[in-house]
Amino acid sequence: MNTTEQHPADTPRPAPGGRPNTPAALDIRNLRMRLPHTARPVLDGVDLTVGAGETVALVGESGSGKTLTSRTVLRLLPAGTTTEGTVHVAGDDVLTMNARQLRHLRTRTAAMIFQDPRAAINPLRRIGDFLTESVRLNKIMTPAAAQARAGELLEAVGLTTEVPRRYPGQLSGGMLQRVMIAAALMGDPTLLLADEPTTALDVTTQAEVVALLGDLRARFGTGLLFVTHDLGLAAAISDRVYVMYAGRIAETGPAASVFARPRHPYTKALLDSTPGLDAPPGRLVAIDGQPPDLRREPTGCPFAPRCAHATELCTTETPRSMPARGEPAHTAACHHSDRLEGTPGDA
Amino acid sequence: MPEPLLEVRGLCRTFGDVRAVDDVTFTLPDGGSLGIVGESGSGKTTTARIVVGLDRADAGHVRVRGQDRTTQPRGRAERLARARQIQMVFQDPYLSLDPRTSVEAVLRETLELHRPGTDPAPRIRELLDQVGLGTRAADALPRELSGGQRQRVAIARALAVEPAVLVLDEAVAALDVSVQAQILNLLADIRDATGVGYLFITHDLGVVRCVTDDVIVMRRGRIVESGRTADVLALPNHAYTRLLMDSVPRPGWDPHAIGAARRALRNDDTPA
Amino acid sequence: MTMTLVRRPGLARLRATDRGPLYLASAGFVGLVVAVALLAPWIAPHDPNTVELGNALAAPSGDHLLGVDAAGRDTLSRLVVGARTSLLGPLGVVVFSTLAGGAVGVVAGWRGGWLDSLLSRTTELTLAFPGLLLAILFTSVYGEGLLAPVVALSIAYLPYVARLARSLVLAERERPYVAAYRVQGHSGTDVCLRHVVPNIAPVVLAQCTVNFGYALIDLAGLSFLGLGVPALTPDWGRMVFDGKSAIQSGYPLSAIVPCLVIILTVVAFNVVGEHWADKVAGRNR
Numbered sequence: 001m002n003t004t005e006q007h008p009a010d011t012p013r014p015a016p017g018g019r020p021n022t023p024a025a026l027d028i029r030n031l032r033m034r035l036p037h038t039a040r041p042v043l044d045g046v047d048l049t050v051g052a053g054e055t056v057a058l059v060g061e062s063g064s065g066k067t068l069t070s071r072t073v074l075r076l077l078p079a080g081t082t083t084e085g086t087v088h089v090a091g092d093d094v095l096t097m098n099a100r101q102l103r104h105l106r107t108r109t110a111a112m113i114f115q116d117p118r119a120a121i122n123p124l125r126r127i128g129d130f131l132t133e134s135v136r137l138n139k140i141m142t143p144a145a146a147q148a149r150a151g152e153l154l155e156a157v158g159l160t161t162e163v164p165r166r167y168p169g170q171l172s173g174g175m176l177q178r179v180m181i182a183a184a185l186m187g188d189p190t191l192l193l194a195d196e197p198t199t200a201l202d203v204t205t206q207a208e209v210v211a212l213l214g215d216l217r218a219r220f221g222t223g224l225l226f227v228t229h230d231l232g233l234a235a236a237i238s239d240r241v242y243v244m245y246a247g248r249i250a251e252t253g254p255a256a257s258v259f260a261r262p263r264h265p266y267t268k269a270l271l272d273s274t275p276g277l278d279a280p281p282g283r284l285v286a287i288d289g290q291p292p293d294l295r296r297e298p299t300g301c302p303f304a305p306r307c308a309h310a311t312e313l314c315t316t317e318t319p320r321s322m323p324a325r326g327e328p329a330h331t332a333a334c335h336h337s338d339r340l341e342g343t344p345g346d347a
Numbered sequence: 348m349p350e351p352l353l354e355v356r357g358l359c360r361t362f363g364d365v366r367a368v369d370d371v372t373f374t375l376p377d378g379g380s381l382g383i384v385g386e387s388g389s390g391k392t393t394t395a396r397i398v399v400g401l402d403r404a405d406a407g408h409v410r411v412r413g414q415d416r417t418t419q420p421r422g423r424a425e426r427l428a429r430a431r432q433i434q435m436v437f438q439d440p441y442l443s444l445d446p447r448t449s450v451e452a453v454l455r456e457t458l459e460l461h462r463p464g465t466d467p468a469p470r471i472r473e474l475l476d477q478v479g480l481g482t483r484a485a486d487a488l489p490r491e492l493s494g495g496q497r498q499r500v501a502i503a504r505a506l507a508v509e510p511a512v513l514v515l516d517e518a519v520a521a522l523d524v525s526v527q528a529q530i531l532n533l534l535a536d537i538r539d540a541t542g543v544g545y546l547f548i549t550h551d552l553g554v555v556r557c558v559t560d561d562v563i564v565m566r567r568g569r570i571v572e573s574g575r576t577a578d579v580l581a582l583p584n585h586a587y588t589r590l591l592m593d594s595v596p597r598p599g600w601d602p603h604a605i606g607a608a609r610r611a612l613r614n615d616d617t618p619a
Numbered sequence: 620m621t622m623t624l625v626r627r628p629g630l631a632r633l634r635a636t637d638r639g640p641l642y643l644a645s646a647g648f649v650g651l652v653v654a655v656a657l658l659a660p661w662i663a664p665h666d667p668n669t670v671e672l673g674n675a676l677a678a679p680s681g682d683h684l685l686g687v688d689a690a691g692r693d694t695l696s697r698l699v700v701g702a703r704t705s706l707l708g709p710l711g712v713v714v715f716s717t718l719a720g721g722a723v724g725v726v727a728g729w730r731g732g733w734l735d736s737l738l739s740r741t742t743e744l745t746l747a748f749p750g751l752l753l754a755i756l757f758t759s760v761y762g763e764g765l766l767a768p769v770v771a772l773s774i775a776y777l778p779y780v781a782r783l784a785r786s787l788v789l790a791e792r793e794r795p796y797v798a799a800y801r802v803q804g805h806s807g808t809d810v811c812l813r814h815v816v817p818n819i820a821p822v823v824l825a826q827c828t829v830n831f832g833y834a835l836i837d838l839a840g841l842s843f844l845g846l847g848v849p850a851l852t853p854d855w856g857r858m859v860f861d862g863k864s865a866i867q868s869g870y871p872l873s874a875i876v877p878c879l880v881i882i883l884t885v886v887a888f889n890v891v892g893e894h895w896a897d898k899v900a901g902r903n904r
């Protein structure tokens with residue numbers, strides 16, 4: 001709601017963690033999105049940046065708006081949505097692009113990896129065709145160049161040269177997700193959007209895929225927005241995190257600081273409800289209740305009905321994003337962040 | 348000595364030349380909770396399917412309180428008796444409910460099958476209450492419910508039969524953390540209240556630590572390690588168990604080392 | 620779920636998107652044709668078989684809105700009353716082929732094994748035999764009448780429905796909810812009849828609607844060849860056949876109008892069926 005006032009200028013800013021003098025890979029400002037027949041906006045004043053070559057995690061429970069945020073970046077919006085705010089990818093505003101620019105964005109500048117690789121690939125086409133299809137159709141590369149690039153990328157993701165001749169059904173989930181990553185890198189994007197790319201994989205395969213994403217980021221300088229609901233994973237891989245609740249950014253900051261010293265009760269509650277290997281054994285501290293319904297307009301803090309720290313103020317006034325003392329990059333939208341300070345969260 | 352609640356001996360199952368389950372043996376005591384962990388393809392689901400009777404074993408047997416259930420059930424009475432021994436909660440709450448059947452109808456069907464002649468309505472209310480769903484959810488179709496709510500319905504459906512053992516195959520994997528915590532707590536409460544035994548299949552060691560007393564670690568169809576959950580996680584003996592533990596993401600985690608360890612472990616195996 | 624409706628080449632491209640005007644117009648037309656067939660005796664302006672020889676081949680007029688055919692019968696009345704025969708035949712084909720084919724397909728898909736092989740082989744055998752040829756054979760053996768071609772076409776259509784139902788059941792059987800019911804102690808037959816069949820029914824019904832159009836055109840074709848429907852019965856295909864000579868005399872209306880109605884009805888049924896199929900596919904996605 002009031003978050004724009006926090007930011008000094010309206011020009012694309014370099015992201016906190018990014019390289020200087022290059023536009024941020026992704027810069028979302030005060031994005032508000034409404035779906036038809038809903039009372040409150042699904043996304044409500046989202047501010048999010050991904051610097052060039054930076055890894056940023058977006059966490060939050062199901063339905064909080066993570067997928068919609070990442071899809072907005074490619075302007076893959078459900079029918080009937082209205083948006084306000086700006087979304088810049090490598091300096092260009094996505095929401096005002098024409099069809100040609102949009103095609104360029106989707107094939108070259110930004111790419112997306114989905115949660116379920118099997119659902120995102122045609123089972124009847126060979127892997128090789130799938131990899132080269134987009135660049136061939138959009139005449140970005142000659143078929144020969146496309147094939148060479150596909151071979152190079154498959155090698156980079158640790159797959160052998162016979163994979164292009166195979167069909168999706170002949171590959172395991174982990175191999176297929178590597179293919180998806182290779183496909184996403186075909187156009188040499190500045191920004192990679194990964195929507196829960198490892199949820200369908202088991203832990204050891206997840207580690208390999210994550211290691212791979214890290215290597216590729218270092219090698220190709222791609223900015224990575226990693227959507228997940230696994231806080232441990234977010235803590236392990238990202239430079240910065242955004243915690244989303246009911247379409248708003250509840251808390252953001254450097255990963256280490258957010259997970260060690262959460263300043264929003266929702267972040268704290270999420271950390272407590274994760275059954276980790278180092279967490280205290282026994283009953284988990286679950287967050288009771290459910291996220292707010294899209295059909296009702298909440299007043300005040302959307303987390304208030306489930307929050308242990310809620311006061312009168314919380315139900316009447318919407319909290320603004322405020323930076324932590326001595327740590328301007330770590331902000332939380334909570335009236336009572338100070339009550340959480342000093343309580344170490346265990347990530 | 349009394350018979351153990353669930354006893355599995357020498358289970359084997361091959362698909363073509365893949366040994367999906369290879370000499371798997373374990374027991375589950377009354378009211379106990381046993382975890383099965385392992386990576387994808389290690390044979391967890393196949394074991395579970397054999398235990399509940401959805402698949403047959405090539406060798407070995409499954410006994411509940413000493414009664415063998417390896418052969419096909421003969422007749423309706425035996426089928427129902429088997430159902431009351433073991434129930435199952437499936438991984439994907441989006442697919443394990445008939446899209447056309449309302450919550451109330453799902454429970455009614457089961458109750459009418461297992462308790463013919465009694466009015467199911469009070470028991471339906473009780474079950475919905477037990478899994479933390481209000482009676483308001485009773486008329487809902489699965490597509491109107493969230494993933495967590497659907498999984499609660501699936502648990503209520505399994506409990507309606509009053510089984511001695513509940514097999515949960517990755518039952519919380521499709522849920523996000525906050526809902527997962529609610530369901531794990533719910534499962535702990537149900538075990539306290541009813542004394543049902545759990546066979547809990549997962550690849551998440553944090554979850555295993557949270558809900559099981561004992562654990563077996565499976566790899567390529569074989570059990571590579573077993574013991575009390577706390578002991579196994581504190582002092583893993585097998586390199587594979589250590590690999591699984593190291594794979595759990597946490598700050599300072601090094602995914603490269605895991606990939607390397609996984610390859611090293613693979614190379615250690617003598618090619619068959 | 621895989622959508623595997625059996626389609627004929629030309630019509631397959633005719634698909635309405637969303638609730639577009641094409642779908643609404645088609646649904647409206649289907650409703651109109653059905654209503655006309657039901658109310659035919661009351662709304663037909665003339666007796667369809669009254670011959671006014673003096674009036675033969677008369678052009679449209681206030682009394683005969685669509686003119687009079689070569690035998691001196693009112694074209695509009697024959698069209699209206701003919702809707703009954705023309706729809707009754709396909710209805711019989713669709714009902715019989717769906718019930719029998721659906722049953723065969725469901726049993727084959729659900730039970731699998733030797734039963735499946737046997738049923739699949741038998742249906743394949745029928746599949747290899749052209750439906751129209753079978754119908755011609757039947758009519759030549761049993762003589763005139765609607766029954767013989769309807770039975771023949773039902774047999775010819777049965778394997779298509781059976782194959783569709785079988786593939787749908789095979790996919791549905793693998794869904795975890797089916798395993799869940801088995802674990803609960805429900806018998807296989809119970810699960811199949813109470814859950815699997817209702818879940819595949821919408822797709823089969825969509826195929827039915829498409830088949831209705833195909834059966835209509837097949838039966839009209841037979842009538843046009845002078846087979847099936849007895850000579851004097853008002854029927855669209857028969858009208859085209861009877862109108863042939865009129866075309867040669869330069870009065871094409873009594874042949875063109877029923878021809879047009881046949882085409883429109885077939886297209887309308889096809890659009891409606893495809894639209895339902897798409898809707899089911901969208902819901903299952």
Ligand SMILES: Nc1ncnc2c1ncn2[C@@H]1O[C@H](COP(=O)(O)OP(=O)(O)OP(=O)(O)O)[C@@H](O)[C@H]1O
Binds near residue numbers: 392393394
């Ligand atoms: N119906 C089948 N036909 C052929 N092979 C099968 C079949 N079911 C399982 N397998 C094979 O058996 C092995 C064990 O499979 P299973 O499904 O039990 O693994 P899992 O541990 O449950 O894995 P996941 O975590 O992916 O569910 C795998 O190698 C799998 O490919």
Ligand SMILES: Nc1ncnc2c1ncn2[C@@H]1O[C@H](COP(=O)(O)OP(=O)(O)O)[C@@H](O)[C@H]1O
Binds near residue numbers: 060065067
């Ligand atoms: N196409 C759509 N039509 C209507 N509501 C939608 C649509 N897509 C998403 N939503 C709603 O928007 C909210 C955010 O969805 P999503 O971004 O998918 O969440 P997440 O990725 O965090 O699970 C949810 O309440 C969801 O129900």
Ligand code: SF4
Binds near residue numbers: 265307
């Ligand atoms: S503003 Fe109030 S209700 Fe919202 S998170 Fe902070 S303390 Fe809780």
Ligand SMILES: [Mg+2]
Binds near residue numbers: 066067
């Ligand atoms: Mg999502």
Ligand SMILES: [Mg+2]
Binds near residue numbers: 391392517
């Ligand atoms: Mg499994």
